[in-house]
Amino acid sequence: MINKQWILKNFPVGDIKEGDLVMEETSVPELNENDVLIRNIYLSLDPANRGWMSGRASYVDAMKTGDVMRGGTIGVVEKSKNQKFKEGEIVNCMGGWQEFFITNGKGVRQIPQGTGFPLDSYMSILGMTGMTAYFGLLDITKPQSGETLVVSAAAGAVGSIVCQIGKIKGCKVIGIAGSDEKCQWLVNDLGIDGAINYKTENIRNRLKDLCSDGVDIYFENVGGTITDAVLTRMNINGRISLCGLISGYNAESLVPGPAWGNLLIKRIMLKGFIVFDYFKRYIEAYQDLTTWIKEGKIKYKNHIVPGLENAENSIKKLFSGENEGKLIIKVSEDTTQN
Amino acid sequence: MINKQWILKNFPVGDIKEGDLVMEETSVPELNENDVLIRNIYLSLDPANRGWMSGRASYVDAMKTGDVMRGGTIGVVEKSKNQKFKEGEIVNCMGGWQEFFITNGKGVRQIPQGTGFPLDSYMSILGMTGMTAYFGLLDITKPQSGETLVVSAAAGAVGSIVCQIGKIKGCKVIGIAGSDEKCQWLVNDLGIDGAINYKTENIRNRLKDLCSDGVDIYFENVGGTITDAVLTRMNINGRISLCGLISGYNAESLVPGPAWGNLLIKRIMLKGFIVFDYFKRYIEAYQDLTTWIKEGKIKYKNHIVPGLENAENSIKKLFSGENEGKLIIKVSEDTTQN
Numbered sequence: 134m135i136n137k138q139w140i141l142k143n144f145p146v147g148d149i150k151e152g153d154l155v156m157e158e159t160s161v162p163e164l165n166e167n168d169v170l171i172r173n174i175y176l177s178l179d180p181a182n183r184g185w186m187s188g189r190a191s192y193v194d195a196m197k198t199g200d201v202m203r204g205g206t207i208g209v210v211e212k213s214k215n216q217k218f219k220e221g222e223i224v225n226c227m228g229g230w231q232e233f234f235i236t237n238g239k240g241v242r243q244i245p246q247g248t249g250f251p252l253d254s255y256m257s258i259l260g261m262t263g264m265t266a267y268f269g270l271l272d273i274t275k276p277q278s279g280e281t282l283v284v285s286a287a288a289g290a291v292g293s294i295v296c297q298i299g300k301i302k303g304c305k306v307i308g309i310a311g312s313d314e315k316c317q318w319l320v321n322d323l324g325i326d327g328a329i330n331y332k333t334e335n336i337r338n339r340l341k342d343l344c345s346d347g348v349d350i351y352f353e354n355v356g357g358t359i360t361d362a363v364l365t366r367m368n369i370n371g372r373i374s375l376c377g378l379i380s381g382y383n384a385e386s387l388v389p390g391p392a393w394g395n396l397l398i399k400r401i402m403l404k405g406f407i408v409f410d411y412f413k414r415y416i417e418a419y420q421d422l423t424t425w426i427k428e429g430k431i432k433y434k435n436h437i438v439p440g441l442e443n444a445e446n447s448i449k450k451l452f453s454g455e456n457e458g459k460l461i462i463k464v465s466e467d468t469t470q471n
Numbered sequence: 472m473i474n475k476q477w478i479l480k481n482f483p484v485g486d487i488k489e490g491d492l493v494m495e496e497t498s499v500p501e502l503n504e505n506d507v508l509i510r511n512i513y514l515s516l517d518p519a520n521r522g523w524m525s526g527r528a529s530y531v532d533a534m535k536t537g538d539v540m541r542g543g544t545i546g547v548v549e550k551s552k553n554q555k556f557k558e559g560e561i562v563n564c565m566g567g568w569q570e571f572f573i574t575n576g577k578g579v580r581q582i583p584q585g586t587g588f589p590l591d592s593y594m595s596i597l598g599m600t601g602m603t604a605y606f607g608l609l610d611i612t613k614p615q616s617g618e619t620l621v622v623s624a625a626a627g628a629v630g631s632i633v634c635q636i637g638k639i640k641g642c643k644v645i646g647i648a649g650s651d652e653k654c655q656w657l658v659n660d661l662g663i664d665g666a667i668n669y670k671t672e673n674i675r676n677r678l679k680d681l682c683s684d685g686v687d688i689y690f691e692n693v694g695g696t697i698t699d700a701v702l703t704r705m706n707i708n709g710r711i712s713l714c715g716l717i718s719g720y721n722a723e724s725l726v727p728g729p730a731w732g733n734l735l736i737k738r739i740m741l742k743g744f745i746v747f748d749y750f751k752r753y754i755e756a757y758q759d760l761t762t763w764i765k766e767g768k769i770k771y772k773n774h775i776v777p778g779l780e781n782a783e784n785s786i787k788k789l790f791s792g793e794n795e796g797k798l799i800i801k802v803s804e805d806t807t808q809n
Contacts (some may be wrong), residue, residue, distance in 0.1 A: 138737070186737075191736040192707075192736050192737075192738075227571075263657045270635070303580040307738070337731075356731055375731065375734055375735050376735075377735070378731055378732060381730075381732070390728050390729060390731035390734075391728060391731065392728040393694055393713065393716055393728035393729065393743075394716060394719070394728070396713055396741065396743045397713050397714075397715070397716060397743040397744075397745075398522075398529040398530050398745070399741070400530075400743045400744050400745060400748065401705075401741075401742070401743050402740070402741070402742045402743075403734065403739075403741045403742070404739070404741070405731075405734045405736070405737065405738045405739050405742070406735075406738050407735075407738060409734070410738065415575040455697065464605060
């Protein structure tokens, strides 16, 4: 049995270039005692993947060149020599950029079947994306009704969920996104209060117009000049949830962060977070999110690209903003009953 | 009666230059109903003063050119047409860079007399400096025994108090300062666990040596490259109290702050604060600090320069690090009984 795998050949410098990731074929070995063979169905492509390629340890171990590219997956158990997993079970794990994943089961968790939610939703709204939005907004910033929330990368997978949770909590929500179409989708389809196209509009002036009472909460996905603009409009004792800094992920040298001066004089509370820290509380988010989806209060878009061979080209869309919704590679057929 | 006053003539660009502040004489006017005439005894010189000269509103109103330079003072009531204040009372207020200050009493508070603490201590350890150190460390970062605390500008007025409160709370305390003499004073006289001379030593390497268990708390007074070095050594879920950013105060253009990436991957909580926000809780700090001074657990140094005419030259010492302890101008004789 052949396994196609994307191998990290070089730590990319700047943009990901041809040859940094190379697809290779290898044969699937026999299982050892306690091993599980998983066939990957969906592969999650996320901005954070770029950091994993850097060769530096962060909240996860450093990758080495020659490793299969790391990635979050949903798959089906094809064979199991581990009593905790049965053939046919659907599981979520870090299965990597490959067709098959062999694991001893550590970090692998079953996904409930028959819930009525399609399997790809567990890769987005009911997966890491939804958890990130939920805990990053609610746990870090504790939004109160009537407050003004600004979200950057607002039309992105996480940002669009943050916007809608903000509305559910009674906030005035302003999104910053990279095209008129995205801005219209945010306002017209998701019902937020205003959106700014950072590529064509003056962010400072538009924030002044849209946030007449200042900004109480900023959900940070991007870093750089957009952040500086938001900081100038923040209210005293504002809160910032630091989720991502995508504007700097492809930088060839360290990009200085936004100036700290406004954090000081405005007494801002800023907190970075990593969604994995909330693992034990995922059930809280799951309960709220499934309720909100059923009530029609949260919509989500998955941008599913078929074919593992498209992983490398597709991840670049995250940095150009070409993806529409959560970017997912369909690695193999979904033969499940969800 | 003549009043000598330092007038802000220009908003300084970069370093404070000759002519930005000019000393002028004016006559003291008659008091109106509710007015109080205060003779300034001590004038506080602080890094934050540089921001007040910028012409931009921050946590205080913007200064205008032609204004008497703003500054914290201790003085004695010389005449009062306000029933809340009696002649001879000692008061703390924003009396400015001048010999006499006329006010309606707003923001003026009496200093207790006969406490056994010299009057200048109310300008440092028992004044804004001590309050800043106390609340900035304890309220923002909640240090726990056994944790590692790093303090920048550690030999400065605020930093040296923070170091000692950190020791009182059982922390391992590492200071960063700008001369070997300051480092020796911190370790030998104040009893902290280690000190780094940022002008001659490699901060990253020294932090690695001195903070073998990483850094849990960073008390931030400086910004810039020192901060970047500390961030690389911080532990997951570390806390940063953002008190000052003196390395950028004289910058002619906006200096980008330290990169935010480490704040994210290390889930750092950062909080800016302004000591005035704690006004109603000053009594808590006062009680603890006076106890600690009496017990010999806290030492402080005041660097008192006689003569209002030396205010402009003296404030420059803060940015070159030439001051030794809290920088205070003695404007007139202390005729009180403290």
